[in-house]
Amino acid sequence: MSRTISSTALAMVDRLSKGLVDLVPQIGSEDFPRLLAEVIKEFVPSDELTLILFEDKPVFLVSEKTELIGSQSVDMYLAGAYLLDPFYRASVDLKKSQFFTYDELVPDGFRQSEFYKQYLVKIGLEDECGYLIIFPGGQFLHLSVGHGKGSEARLNPSELQLLESLTPLIDMLCQQHWGEQLSNPLNRQLDQALANFGSSKLTEREGTVIRMVLQGYSTSAIADKLFISPGTVRVHLRNSYKKLDIGSQVDLHNLFMGALMQFENYEGGDPLEGFF
Known part of the structure; x- marks a missing residue:
């Protein structure tokens, strides 16, 4: 055939x-x-x-x-x-x-x-x-x-x-x-900077909420993933913004980037420590 x-x-x-x-x-x-x-x-x-x-x-x-x-x-x-x-x-x-x-x-x-x-x-x-x-x-x-x-x-x-x-x-x-050119292992240290962002100033749940906001999760998606109500998410976000002295997602993104860019080599802890 x-x-x-x-x-x-x-x-x-x-x-x-x-x-x-x-x-x-x-x-x-x-x-x-x-x-x-x-x-x-x-x-x-x-x-x-x-x-x-x-x-x-x-x-x-x-x-x-x-x-x-x-x-x-x-x-x-x-x-x-x-x-x-x-x-x-x-x-x-x-x-x-x-x-x-x-x-x-x-x-x-x-x-x-x-x-x-x-x-x-x-x-x-x-x-x-x-x-x-x-x-x-x-x-x-x-x-x-x-x-x-x-x-x-x-x-x-x-x-x-x-x-x-x-x-x-x-x-x-x-x-x-x-394959043979790459001699340096991937530096995942900054992953910890994201995981620790806000930990010195916020509660554990507040820190989780703002990190999810930074990554692009909506209020409803955060609520679903954390098994809380959208209203509770908004309360955590409002309290976090007040503690961080910011008023918007733009401010949050800029604060995150400003905290990261102060380091030549991040070695652990909340990137916000010493930033304010």
Whole structure:
């Protein structure tokens, strides 16, 4: 019984073959991250494609729009705002490389969060998907494909399925390129800075509530997760704002970032201690 291969499938195999012919010889070279991004763009449209390597600290390897965010926002992201990035949060417990869409990761109030407004909105991104490539030493690569609001480049289900199917290949190529280069274990010390934020000034429950607000959880989602009423969440939030002398989520985000940026090397405890 004969089988016919569609022209679409043949064209895709052709693009993949040509991309790998250019990419594979560059494993280990400085051009590899850029060429990897080019291969991805051969398969799906995007408004922004970014590679961030998280080793001892995060480093932008490829980014087409970081200049639109501004140097201050980039500095803040690298100094610790990445702790609030849903892709980073997903990496904490991830054991193997995986493809994600933002909708799979973000809390229900994420698009009202200051992280979303400070970083994604400023560069015009509304939707994002990408890979988390996990290395043996705990380091990871975030390869993201971003799309603007109303963009013609936004991906359909078939394109998302295609990207997901490429996960083993992308993972293998990245392991080959970075596997022997990564000598520094991932510094997760700042994870404790988020976990301890506000602990010297707030009750345990108040601290939990404001950390969830920072990550983009809505009042109703916080209530559901903590098994309390939305009214109780609002009381905890009001009391926390009063103790921290702030009045909004913008103030809370700025306080968190200000506390983090005072450290060259965070060594534990509430980042707010000594900040006021």
